[in-house]
Amino acid sequence: MADTLTPVLTADWADEQSWKLATYERHGGYRALGKALAMAPDDVITAVKDSGLRGRGGAGFPTGMKWGFIPQDNPNPKYLVVNADESEPGTCKDIPLMMATPHTLVEGVIISSFAIRANKAFIYIRGEVVHVVRRVQAAVDEAYAAGHLGQNIQGSGYDLDVVVHAGAGAYICGEETALLEGLEGRRGQPRLRPPFPAVAGLYASPTVINNVESIASVPSIIDHGADWFASMGTEKSKGFGIFSLSGHVAKPGQYEAPLGITLRTLIDLAGGIRHGHELKFWTPGGSSTPILTDEHLDVPLDFEAVGAAGSMLGTRALQIFDETTCVVRAVLRWTEFYKHESCGKCTPCREGTWWLVQTLTNLEKGIGREEDLDLLLDQCDNILGRSFCALGDGATSPISSSIQYFRDEYLQHLSNRGCPFDPVASTVFAAEGAAR
Amino acid sequence: MTEVSTTEGGLSEATYAELRQIAARYPQPRSGLLPMLHLVQSTEGRVTAEGIEACADILGISTADVSGVATFYTMYKRRPVGTYHVGVCTNTLCAVMGGDAIFERLKEHLDVGNDETTEDGAITLEHVECNAACDYAPVMMVNWEFMDNMTPQSAMELVDDLREGKEVRSTRGPRIATWREVERVLAGFPDDLADEGPGAGPASLVGLDIARRRGWTAPGTGSAGAIGSTADTAGEAAEQADTSRAETETKQEEGQHDG
Numbered sequence: 099m100a101d102t103l104t105p106v107l108t109a110d111w112a113d114e115q116s117w118k119l120a121t122y123e124r125h126g127g128y129r130a131l132g133k134a135l136a137m138a139p140d141d142v143i144t145a146v147k148d149s150g151l152r153g154r155g156g157a158g159f160p161t162g163m164k165w166g167f168i169p170q171d172n173p174n175p176k177y178l179v180v181n182a183d184e185s186e187p188g189t190c191k192d193i194p195l196m197m198a199t200p201h202t203l204v205e206g207v208i209i210s211s212f213a214i215r216a217n218k219a220f221i222y223i224r225g226e227v228v229h230v231v232r233r234v235q236a237a238v239d240e241a242y243a244a245g246h247l248g249q250n251i252q253g254s255g256y257d258l259d260v261v262v263h264a265g266a267g268a269y270i271c272g273e274e275t276a277l278l279e280g281l282e283g284r285r286g287q288p289r290l291r292p293p294f295p296a297v298a299g300l301y302a303s304p305t306v307i308n309n310v311e312s313i314a315s316v317p318s319i320i321d322h323g324a325d326w327f328a329s330m331g332t333e334k335s336k337g338f339g340i341f342s343l344s345g346h347v348a349k350p351g352q353y354e355a356p357l358g359i360t361l362r363t364l365i366d367l368a369g370g371i372r373h374g375h376e377l378k379f380w381t382p383g384g385s386s387t388p389i390l391t392d393e394h395l396d397v398p399l400d401f402e403a404v405g406a407a408g409s410m411l412g413t414r415a416l417q418i419f420d421e422t423t424c425v426v427r428a429v430l431r432w433t434e435f436y437k438h439e440s441c442g443k444c445t446p447c448r449e450g451t452w453w454l455v456q457t458l459t460n461l462e463k464g465i466g467r468e469e470d471l472d473l474l475l476d477q478c479d480n481i482l483g484r485s486f487c488a489l490g491d492g493a494t495s496p497i498s499s500s501i502q503y504f505r506d507e508y509l510q511h512l513s514n515r516g517c518p519f520d521p522v523a524s525t526v527f528a529a530e531g532a533a534r
Numbered sequence: 535m536t537e538v539s540t541t542e543g544g545l546s547e548a549t550y551a552e553l554r555q556i557a558a559r560y561p562q563p564r565s566g567l568l569p570m571l572h573l574v575q576s577t578e579g580r581v582t583a584e585g586i587e588a589c590a591d592i593l594g595i596s597t598a599d600v601s602g603v604a605t606f607y608t609m610y611k612r613r614p615v616g617t618y619h620v621g622v623c624t625n626t627l628c629a630v631m632g633g634d635a636i637f638e639r640l641k642e643h644l645d646v647g648n649d650e651t652t653e654d655g656a657i658t659l660e661h662v663e664c665n666a667a668c669d670y671a672p673v674m675m676v677n678w679e680f681m682d683n684m685t686p687q688s689a690m691e692l693v694d695d696l697r698e699g700k701e702v703r704s705t706r707g708p709r710i711a712t713w714r715e716v717e718r719v720l721a722g723f724p725d726d727l728a729d730e731g732p733g734a735g736p737a738s739l740v741g742l743d744i745a746r747r748r749g750w751t752a753p754g755t756g757s758a759g760a761i762g763s764t765a766d767t768a769g770e771a772a773e774q775a776d777t778s779r780a781e782t783e784t785k786q787e788e789g790q791h792d793g
Binding site: 266505 | 558733755
């Protein structure tokens with residue numbers, strides 16, 4: 099039985115100049131690379147498969163299996179693309195990782211590229227975080243200078259070049275095929291699948307796209323072994339992950355723990371809900387995962403149990419809201435986000451998110467009708483499963499789940515002819531008087 | 535930045551050369567388009583018609599193709615941006631924690647609307663979507679550097695300092711450069727600021743602090759922060775010292791929030 103918290107990826111974040119190569123190597127950095135380069139690439143894939151690592155970007159697809167889908171007999175070059183476009187509302191784990199210990203990611207990129215036999219890798223970082231871009235650029239430069247990148251890495255005969263690529267502001271580019279479009283210099287609109295990126299991805303060549311945290315977990319798996327990784331977590335959700343608590347808790351922040359920890363334990367570690375208040379609703383994995391309530395405090399936070407509770411583990415982005423928060427306001431704001439970020443490619447999402455905002459706005463202002471709730475659910479029904487990618491599906495999650503748990507609060511807005519909540523009461527400066 | 539004279543309203547030769555340099559980083563040149571447009575913004579202050587033509591020319595695609603890309607991504611601006619781009623996160627979590635109040639206060643204080651620039655050209659104000667710093671809510675971004683744990687009051691002081699030309703530092707990053715300088719970094723031409731600022735802010739470390747205090751580690755990895763290595767007594771002592779300092783800082787941090 100592992101400890102409650104298991105810092106691995108976060109273990110060195112507090113170090114002086116934690117982002118430098120020298121600091122990383124002092125903690126055994128690039129030792130796993132040496133081990134990997136002495137292995138057959140297929141054995142590296144097997145180790146990651148055996149570890150049970152599942153994608154940390156939200157979908158939870160087994161990472162080693164994804165690598166195994168790369169057709170090695172395809173004559174085109176193979177590519178590794180790191181999805182560092184962290185933008186899902188509530189998600190804030192990859193950005194601090196790349197800022198504090200970018201070499202964990204760079205070492206993971208080299209090992210992963212070696213495994214899938216790629217000689218070119220791209221790290222696609224969202225553009226709105228320039229200091230993170232700087233740190234990753236600098237880490238890649240240091241890795242080249244140390245012989246961890248470039249030609250004949252560590253004398254192994256293996257070559258790899260890495261390009262750090264900054265995006266330009268588009269949530270949709272977190273969707274892997276839209277990211278590839280962005281990386282090819284096009285509008286970030288998702289592609290129809292099949293073909294899957296493993297067969298025809300970047301430049302129609304075999305491509306693996308993995309989340310930052312997935313790739314950063316690889317060096318520890320190679321260094322300590324697949325069994326070590328699999329000794330943490332639950333039966334089908336192995337290993338550790340970074341849980342990001344935000345909102346109305348005493349100590350918001352990053353908590354790295356085995357998958358399966360509960361929100362009750364995490365809130366307890368975070369010093370409880372902010373003083374004098376109680377939990378009202380929360381997202382387990384970002385705004386695209388249906389909201390949950392205090393009845394779900396003891397749900398193990400792994401892929402299976404959160405799914406069984408009617409939501410998704412997603413990115414472990416635990417946004418916590420107390421009883422001062424108006425759920426209708428919260429959901430309207432997320433819906434406006436999806437409307438803004440809809441790429442426009444498919445009609446259900448492009449038009450549907452527009453309709454959702456109109457209907458929700460009326461409800462929030464108290465000028466709608468009770469039938470609008472059924473209209474909203476009908477609109478959701480016309481988007482969910484009918485849009486091109488998961489953005490449309492995600493847009494419906496907060497709406498349908500909030501109506502499920504808080505239907506009365508929607509109706510209150512109608513009987514009250516407006517929002518019954520005081521927005522100042524939810525702010526961090528509430529105690530200091532109105533909007534100090 | 536190197537100052538080079540521009541040729542008849544177009545981009546300078548040096549900029550053309552750097553645009554080509556970006557395209558050459560990729561197996562297929564068009565992959566360079568996003569960073570190339572960042573570079574255009576850096577030298578021209580926005581995405582100009584000349585900038586679009588230059589990208590199209592270098593990549594051998596139509597200006598319509600380039601415009602299609604430039605209008606898709608929100609960081610590309612068709613109107614001039616101020617010296618400082620000030621973003622306020624108004625996605626749900628930050629909005630609820632105070633982002634809405636901050637954005638309202640700044641619009642009033644600067645006398646501008648969303649995506650507008652102050653008359654002196656110093657500040658462009660824009661509400662932004664989730665910037666992946668939710669544990670520091672409410673969050674603002676100045677030229678895409680983090681400004682954590684803001685209030686309406688601290689936000690006003692921040693923009694006043696920027697307008698007065700005082701040096702402003704990111705709460706988790708370096709001194710704030712100009713918007714154009716930052717766009718150059720995003721184009722893939724690093725500046726010398728990577729080593730400024732901390733590795734992690736206080737909220738990023740709360741879980742690690744608790745694990746260290748309680749002696750929690752991943753199996754077989756010894757003390758937290760020393761994976762695979764055995765800490766000697768002196769090392770452990772130093773670690774304890776680190777922990778108590780972190781605790782004090784955490785308490786101070788809490789004090790600030792309560793106050």
